[in-house]
Amino acid sequence: MCRPTPPLPDLPDAWQWEARDGLVFLRATPLAALGIPHVFTTRRGGTSAPPFESLNLGRGVGDALEAVATNRARALGAMGRSVADHVEAAQVHGRVVALVTEAHRGQIVADADGLISTDPAVVAAIHCADCVPILLADARRRVVAGVHTGWRGTAAGMAAAAVAAMVANCGTDPRDLVAAIGPSIGPCCYEVDAPVVDRLGDWPWHRAVLTPSGRPGHWMLDLWEANHRQLVDAGVPGPSIATVGLCTAHHPALFFSHRRDRSTGRMAAMITTAPAPRVAQGS
Numbered sequence: 364m365c366r367p368t369p370p371l372p373d374l375p376d377a378w379q380w381e382a383r384d385g386l387v388f389l390r391a392t393p394l395a396a397l398g399i400p401h402v403f404t405t406r407r408g409g410t411s412a413p414p415f416e417s418l419n420l421g422r423g424v425g426d427a428l429e430a431v432a433t434n435r436a437r438a439l440g441a442m443g444r445s446v447a448d449h450v451e452a453a454q455v456h457g458r459v460v461a462l463v464t465e466a467h468r469g470q471i472v473a474d475a476d477g478l479i480s481t482d483p484a485v486v487a488a489i490h491c492a493d494c495v496p497i498l499l500a501d502a503r504r505r506v507v508a509g510v511h512t513g514w515r516g517t518a519a520g521m522a523a524a525a526v527a528a529m530v531a532n533c534g535t536d537p538r539d540l541v542a543a544i545g546p547s548i549g550p551c552c553y554e555v556d557a558p559v560v561d562r563l564g565d566w567p568w569h570r571a572v573l574t575p576s577g578r579p580g581h582w583m584l585d586l587w588e589a590n591h592r593q594l595v596d597a598g599v600p601g602p603s604i605a606t607v608g609l610c611t612a613h614h615p616a617l618f619f620s621h622r623r624d625r626s627t628g629r630m631a632a633m634i635t636t637a638p639a640p641r642v643a644q645g646s
Contacts, residue, residue, distance in 0.1 A: 368616065369616045369617075371387070371617075372609060372614065372617075374389075374607065374609075375605070375606070375607065375608060376392075377391060377392050377393055377543075377605035378390070378391055378392065378605065378607050379392055379395075381441075383441050384408070384437065384440070384441070385407070385408040385437075386404070386405075386407065386408030386409075386418065386437060386438065386441055387405045387407040387408060387617075388402045388403060388404050388405055388438075388441060389402070389403040389404075389405070389545065389546070389607060390402065390403070391403075391498070391543035391545075391605050391607075392605075393541045393543065393603065393605050394498060394500055394541060394543055394634075397500055397502040397541060397637075398502070398637045399500045399502065399507060399541075399634065399635075399636065399637060400442050400443070400444075400634070400635050400637065401442070401498055401500075401507075401543070401632070401633060401634040401635070402438065402441055402442055402631075402632070402633050403496065403498075403543075403545040403546065403607075403630070403631075403632050404418060404420060404438050404441075404630045404631045404632075404633075405418065405546075405617045405618060405630060406418050406419070406616075406617060406618055406619050406628060406630065407616075407617065408437065409430070409433070409434040409437065410430045410433045410434060411426050411427070411430040411431070411434060411628060412427075412430070414624060414626050414627055414628075415430070415619075415627065415628040416628075417434075418434050418437070418438065418628075418630075419431060419434055419619070419628025419629060420434055420435055420438060420488075420490055420628070420629050420630065420631045421490050421492070421628055421629030424626070424627070424628060424629060425626065426628060432446070435449065438631060438633070439486060439633070442486065442633060442635070444486050444635070446469075447468055447469060448468055448484060448485060448486045448635070449468070449469065449486050449488055449633075450463045450467045450468060450469070450470055450472065450478060450480075450485050450486065450487055450488065451470075451471050451472070451478075451487075451488040451489070451490065452471070452472050452475040452476055452477065452478050452487075452488075452489060452509070452511060453471050453472060453473050453474060453475055453476075454475075454476050454489070454490065454494075454511045455474055455475075455476060456476065456513060456515040456516055456519075457474065457476050457515075457516065457519060457521070458476065458477075458516060458519040458520055458521045458524040459474045459475045459476060459477070459524075460475065460476075460477035460478070460479060460508070460524050460525050460527075460528035461474075461475040461477070461478055461479070462478075462479050462480070462528070462532050463478050463479070463480050463482070463485050463487060464480065464482045464484075464485065465482050465484040465485060467485065468484065468485060476510065476511045476512065476516055476521055477508060477509065477510045477511070477521060477524060477525040477528065478508065478509050479506060479507070479508040479525065479528050479529055479532060479533065480506070480507055480508075480635070480636060481504070481505055481506045481507075481533055481636055482636070483505075483635055483636050483637065483638045485635060486633050486634070486635045487507065487508070487509040487633065487634055487635065488509065488631050488632070488633045489509040489510065489511045489631065489632045489633075490511070490629040490630070490631050491511060491545075491546075491547060491611075491629060491630055491631075491632065492611065492618075492619040492620055492621045492627055492628065492629045492630065493513070493547055493548040493553075493611050493612065493620050493621050493622050494511055494512060494513035494516070494547060494548075495510075495511075495512050495513065495516075495517070495544060495545070495547040495586050495587070495590055496509070496510070496511060496544075496545040496546075496547065496630075496631075496632035497509070497510035497512065497522055497525070497542060497543065497544050497545070497590060497594075497632075498510075498542070498543045498545070498632055498634045499525060499526070499529065499540055499541070499542050499543075499599075500540065500541050500542075500634070500636075501529060501533070501535045501536075501539050501540055501541075502539070502541070502637075503536075503539050504533055504534060504535055504539075505636045505637060506529055506533040506535055506636060507634045507635065507636045508525045508528070508529055508634075509632055509633070509634050510522055510525045512586075512590060513586070514555060514559050514562070514563070514584060514586065515562070517563070517586060517589050517590060517593065518559075518562040518563050518565070518566075520593065522590045522593045522594050522597070523593050523594070523596060523597040526540065526594065526597040526598065526599060527597065536598075537597055537598030537599050538598060538599075538600060540594075540598075540599045540600075540603060541603045541604075541605075542594055542599055542603060542604045542605070543604075543605050543606075543607075544587055544590055544591065544604065544605065544606040544607065545607055545632050546607055546609040546610070546611050546614075546617075546618055546630070547586055547587070547610075547611055548586065548610060548611050548612050548620065548622055549585070549586075549587065549608070549609070549610030549611075549612070549613060550572075550574065550583050550584065550585035550586075550587070550588075551583070551610055551612075551613060552610055552612035552613055552622070552623075553583060553584045553585075553586065553612075553622070554576045554578070554581050554582070554583055554584075555573075555581065555582055555583075555584045556580055556581055556582075557580050559584065560573060560582060563584075563589070566589070566592075566593070568589075568592045569589075571588070571592075572584060572585040572586075572588045572589040572592070573585075587606050587608065591604050591606060611623075611630075618630060
């Protein structure tokens with residue numbers, strides 16, 4: 364007997380659902396308004412079997428590589444791109460940011476949790492199943508970034524490191540940045556213990572992102588607010604940061620969640636910079 368598909372949850376004004384060829388994904392309207400091609404995937408529309416059903420994009424989780432390859436082709440197709448353009452970060456829960464170009468296409472960038480690019484030949488990809496995916500864009504200089512950050516990356520300042528890398532490598536003014544914080548485990552479901560709280564203690568706002576869970580020595584951590592504050596500290600205007608506010612653990616029909624399911628797949632946040640506008644002859 365087929366189970367009915369749950370309705371899609373409502374979104375903040377800065378976000379929209381899109382469906383194409385059986386895929387369901389998210390776009391951030393501030394990025395779309397700048398002409399920045401990007402996508403946040405869900406688990407719908409792929410070919411993987413349980414427990415990775417169906418649009419698993421992670422290759423290191425135990426899923427069949429053939430299914431992952433097909434899924435990646437579908438997801439990149441939603442951006443009008445191919446798997447040959449895909450560049451991914453190794454994601455080691457650190458704060459290393461790599462500048463990637465056409466020479467990195469098809470590669471996994473070792474040691475990196477963030478990727479920045481000015482090259483429209485590159486699609487920068489971040490894979491998550493509870494960690495926070497963040498996409499950044501400076502349309503003036505046509506530079507973009509993809510960031511992967513869980514509690515370790517947040518404590519280490521991963522989002523701030525990505526902004527700093529865009530400034531150092533590409534001349535970005537943080538005031539020009541637009542940021543989109545995608546689906547991840549939310550403060551409703553993310554309980555952490557004292558060692559995690561201690562690691563966050565260097566941030567002056569850390570108590571504002573923690574709420575007692577009701578269990579002694581445990582707190583609920585708001586990674587969305589933590590990364591919002593970190594981006595603001597790095598110079599990104601608060602109104603330019605769009606947070607979707609969807610918890611991966613709370614929506615099993617839409618998102619993979621490692622904390623909820625342990626053996627599971629990965630979603631992706633992917634972004635590329637728009638080509639430079641053509642200048643008409645004689646102008």
